Amino acid sequence: MQKTILIESIETISCDAGWRNYYFIKLKTDSGIVGWSEYDESFGPLGVTQNINNIAASLIGKPALSHELIYTTLYSSKRAMFAGVAAQAIGAIENALLDAKAKILDIPCYDLFGGKLRDRIRVYWSHCGPWRMPPRAKFYNSDEVKTLEDVRALGAEAKDKGYTALKTYPFRDDGNGGMLMWSPGFGNPYQPDLNIDRNFLRNLREYLEAFRDGAGPDMDILLDLNFNARTEGVLKIIQELSNFDLFWLEVDHNNPKSLAYIRNKSPFPIASCETLLSGQQYQPYLQAQSMDIAIIDAVWNGVWQSLKIAAVANTYDINIAPHNFYGHLATMMNAHFAAAIPNFCILETDIDRLPWDEELFPNLPVIEDSHLILPNIPGWGCDPDEDVLRSRPAN
Numbered sequence: 001m002q003k004t005i006l007i008e009s010i011e012t013i014s015c016d017a018g019w020r021n022y023y024f025i026k027l028k029t030d031s032g033i034v035g036w037s038e039y040d041e042s043f044g045p046l047g048v049t050q051n052i053n054n055i056a057a058s059l060i061g062k063p064a065l066s067h068e069l070i071y072t073t074l075y076s077s078k079r080a081m082f083a084g085v086a087a088q089a090i091g092a093i094e095n096a097l098l099d100a101k102a103k104i105l106d107i108p109c110y111d112l113f114g115g116k117l118r119d120r121i122r123v124y125w126s127h128c129g130p131w132r133m134p135p136r137a138k139f140y141n142s143d144e145v146k147t148l149e150d151v152r153a154l155g156a157e158a159k160d161k162g163y164t165a166l167k168t169y170p171f172r173d174d175g176n177g178g179m180l181m182w183s184p185g186f187g188n189p190y191q192p193d194l195n196i197d198r199n200f201l202r203n204l205r206e207y208l209e210a211f212r213d214g215a216g217p218d219m220d221i222l223l224d225l226n227f228n229a230r231t232e233g234v235l236k237i238i239q240e241l242s243n244f245d246l247f248w249l250e251v252d253h254n255n256p257k258s259l260a261y262i263r264n265k266s267p268f269p270i271a272s273c274e275t276l277l278s279g280q281q282y283q284p285y286l287q288a289q290s291m292d293i294a295i296i297d298a299v300w301n302g303v304w305q306s307l308k309i310a311a312v313a314n315t316y317d318i319n320i321a322p323h324n325f326y327g328h329l330a331t332m333m334n335a336h337f338a339a340a341i342p343n344f345c346i347l348e349t350d351i352d353r354l355p356w357d358e359e360l361f362p363n364l365p366v367i368e369d370s371h372l373i374l375p376n377i378p379g380w381g382c383d384p385d386e387d388v389l390r391s392r393p394a395n
Contacts, residue, residue, distance in 0.1 A: 005031045005064045005104055010056035010093070012049045013386075014394035017042075018139035018354050021394040022327045024384060025052065027096035029064045035100025036383050038329040039092035040299055051089035059093070065104065067097035067304060087277040091302030095333060098303055099379040106378050109333075113307055113340035120371040121338045123347045124165035124222060125158050126325055129211075130181040131352040133171065140352040146178040148210040155214025158351075164370040165247060165346060167222035168211060170204050185227035185252075196233035201240040208244055220247035222271075227252045231262060238266050248293060250274075256288040263290060271295055274323035279309050286316045293345050297323040299330050303337045310341045319345040328361040332382035335365070335372050347372065359388045 008030045014023045020042035027035040041048045055074060062070055071094050078086045102109045110116040131137070132145040132154065145154060158166045170182040172189065182200075184191035211221055223246055225234060234251055241249075246268040252275060253259040263270040269292035276282050277300060285291060294313045298306035300323075310320045320343055322334040331349050338344045349365070349372070358364060363382050366373045375381045 005029050005033070007059050007062050007064050010052070010059060010096070012052050013389055014041075014049070015360070015389050015392040016395055017327065019136050022360075022389075023049065024329070024389065025092050025096040026386075027064075027093070027100055029100055029104070031064075031104065033064075033100055033103045034383075035064075035096040035098070035103065036329060036380065037092050037095030037099060038299060038327055038333065039088065039095075040326055040330075045085050045088055047085040048088045048092065051085050052092060055089060055093065064097065065101050067094055067101060070094075070097065071302065071304065083277055088300045091277075091298075091300055091305065094302035094304055095299070103379040108374075108376060108378060109303070109336040109380055110339045110374070113303075113336070116339035116374060117342060118339055118344070119374055121335050121344075121347050121374065122165070123163075123349045123367060123370060123372050124167050124220070125163045125351045126167045126348045127169070127350055127352065128158060128166040129154060129168040129171070129179075131350065133179050133181055134174070139354060141355060142352060144178070148206060151207060151210040152214035155211040155216075155219065157214075159215045159219060161351075162369045163351070164218070165220035165222065166211070166215065167224055167250075167348065168208075169224050169226070170200070170228070171207060172200075173203075183226065183228060185229075194228065194230050194233055196229055196236045201236060204237065205240055205244070208241070208246075212244075221245075222247045222250060224250040225252075226250075231255075231258045234262050235265055238262070242267050250295070253290075256284045256290045259285065259290040260288045263292065269293060271321060277301060278305070279312055282309050282312065286313060286318065289316070292318065294318050294320045295323050296320050298334055298337045299324070299326060303333060306337055307341065310337075310343060314341070314343040319343045321345045322347050324348045325350055327384075328357060328365055329380060329382045329384060331365050331372070332380045335374060336380060339374055356388070356392065360384050360392075 009028045011026045014021045023039045023041050025037045074090045132142050137144045171179040172182040174180045248269045248271040250271045271293040272291040274295035296306045324334045
């Protein structure tokens with residue numbers, strides 16, 4: 001009888017990633033096989049690491065292949081407060097277990113999910129523009145975007161590099177003739193009313209037209225509003241851009257019915273729900289027909305659970321798009337997820353990268369003609385170099 005492979009240790013490791021940190025789980029089995037996952041604690045949810053470390057002791061000696069049993073047990077223990085950091089911690093552990101299981105079976109993770117439905121995953125260039133504005137531009141060794149002419153040049157660069165889709169975000173004037181990312185929903189600038197004025201609408205229109213001029217008529221352009229406008233403001237933006245050919249308008253909203261109202265008024269598809277955790281949170285949005293594309297964060301939810309959410313979305317005839325603005329390991333986790341579901345739309349990834357990303361991730365994602373090419377490597381296929389990881393302490 002084959003010996004049961006057990007979890008021997010679970011360790012969290014973080015490292016410097018410029019304006020943020022990267023976070024990883026290293027899950028070691030008693031067979032010597034190590035499962036990796038990437039998770040997130042830079043985008044607000046402080047405490048994920050502590051939750052993982054608190055949970056880890058209870059998992060030592062558990063069967064490494066039994067990820068669904070482990071997830072269900074952990075969910076039951078956190079049922080009364082299953083949201084936020086607890087859910088993300090459990091999702092991160094699940095993702096490390098999936099990597100370990102696939103390596104034990106000597107197969108890519110997508111084969112755990114029923115096999116890949118596609119070999120190539122269409123990607124879009126995310127944060128095209130904002131990552132070249134202060135304060136992040138200095139970390140990417142790129143020319144700073146300050147003017148509409150710079151925006152045109154960036155659109156042309158995306159086209160010249162073979163990308164067929166890019167996502168950008170509204171900007172605001174920095175007061176010195178430059179541009180800053182506009183994020184009042186996150187307090188930058190401080191504008192709790194979230195009102196939209198004519199100047200903002202005019203600037204947004206000119207900004208998007210500059211991208212179109214540079215990128216050409218065949219580039220799909222996505223616009224992300226995050227939580228930065230209320231229903232009334234989103235409707236103003238829709239009216240201003242009604243004859244602009246957006247691939248989608250991305251809106252985060254806490255009210256499924258209000259989001260459905262926005263969708264009914266919009267001439268372009270509405271994408272949403274990237275901040276939701278668990279199928280229960282997606283259900284009212286799907287029932288209200290709130291969006292055309294459901295965005296799923298498989299880093300937060302866990303890929304196995306994200307497959308379930310995607311399956312439910314499929315019953316509503318809704319495609320999904322992974323939320324992904326992390327490191328290369330997270331990109332590959334999402335690529336395996338995207339490969340195994342029928343209702344996949346497009347994968348988010350950041351093209352502006354830190355200079356040391358190539359050192360940290362020896363097996364980089366291969367992107368050709370705006371498509372990520374799936375490797376045939378056991379697990380996620382993108383283990384970080386542990387020596388490099390430990391040589392760059394977190395901020």
